[in-house]
Amino acid sequence: GAVVSQHPSRVICKSGTSVKIECRSLDFQATTMFWYRQFPKQSLMLMATSNEGSKATYEQGVEKDKFLINHASLTLSTLTVTSAHPEDSSFYICSGARNGETQYFGPGTRLLVL
Amino acid sequence: RKEVEQDPGPFNVPEGATVAFNCTYSNSASQSFFWYRQDCRKEPKLLMSVYSSGNEDGRFTAQLNRASQYISLLIRDSKLSDSATYLCVAFSNSGYALNFGKGTSLLVTP
Numbered sequence: 001g002a003v004v005s006q007h008p009s010r011v012i013c014k015s016g017t018s019v020k021i022e023c024r025s026l027d028f029q030a031t032t033m034f035w036y037r038q039f040p041k042q043s044l045m046l047m048a049t050s051n052e053g054s055k056a057t058y059e060q061g062v063e064k065d066k067f068l069i070n071h072a073s074l075t076l077s078t079l080t081v082t083s084a085h086p087e088d089s090s091f092y093i094c095s096g097a098r099n100g101e102t103q104y105f106g107p108g109t110r111l112l113v114l
Numbered sequence: 115r116k117e118v119e120q121d122p123g124p125f126n127v128p129e130g131a132t133v134a135f136n137c138t139y140s141n142s143a144s145q146s147f148f149w150y151r152q153d154c155r156k157e158p159k160l161l162m163s164v165y166s167s168g169n170e171d172g173r174f175t176a177q178l179n180r181a182s183q184y185i186s187l188l189i190r191d192s193k194l195s196d197s198a199t200y201l202c203v204a205f206s207n208s209g210y211a212l213n214f215g216k217g218t219s220l221l222v223t224p
Binding site: 034036044102110 | 116118155156157158159160201212213214215216217
């Protein structure tokens with residue numbers, strides 16, 4: 001199956017700082033990448049969808065200026081949480097899909113903002 | 115109302131038991147459906163797709179009822195390793211977005 005990696009796997013940062021999370025498709029080209037967020041005991045919530053070379057499409061209620069997404073290549077997308085606050089602490093998961101096929105998930109990044 | 119609804123459980127069953135999970139979806143335009151499995155503090159992994167004709171993969175059987183907008187997952191001969199959260203997912207082709215249910219927690223005990 002297709003493999004997606006995320007880095008870092010966990011990060012702790014101070015309130016007000018920015019954190020960048022990388023998502024890479026290792027053995028396939030992901031024309032579309034998705035970023036999800038999961039709070040404890042909640043379902044995964046889609047934050048944004050990005051197609052390579054295009055601006056990301058954000059879901060309602062997700063601030064695009066706070067969660068910056070870059071999908072510069074077919075194998076890499078980044079999510080930057082700017083000016084992170086404690087309420088941004090969550091499990092961030094990316095997934096990659098090739099031409100509308102099945103999404104393959106990365107292992108997730110646990111963010112804790114102090 | 116959430117697009118995909120599941121009973122959160124937990125379902126506690128003994129090894130060898132048969133257990134069934136149900137899920138309903140509200141968007142009649144949903145095209146495809148899946149069951150994902152998520153272990154504690156891990157990413158979800160695709161368990162199986164759900165087809166209109168129903169499909170079976172070993173001990174797992176998935177069914178779709180479009181008229182009732184209802185999906186089910188049946189696990190036979192439960193193993194301890196089946197303990198996980200099972201996520202029901204609806205896929206709308208219009209946006210490639212996966213709509214996840216909150217998940218149903220299963221604990222298989224010796």
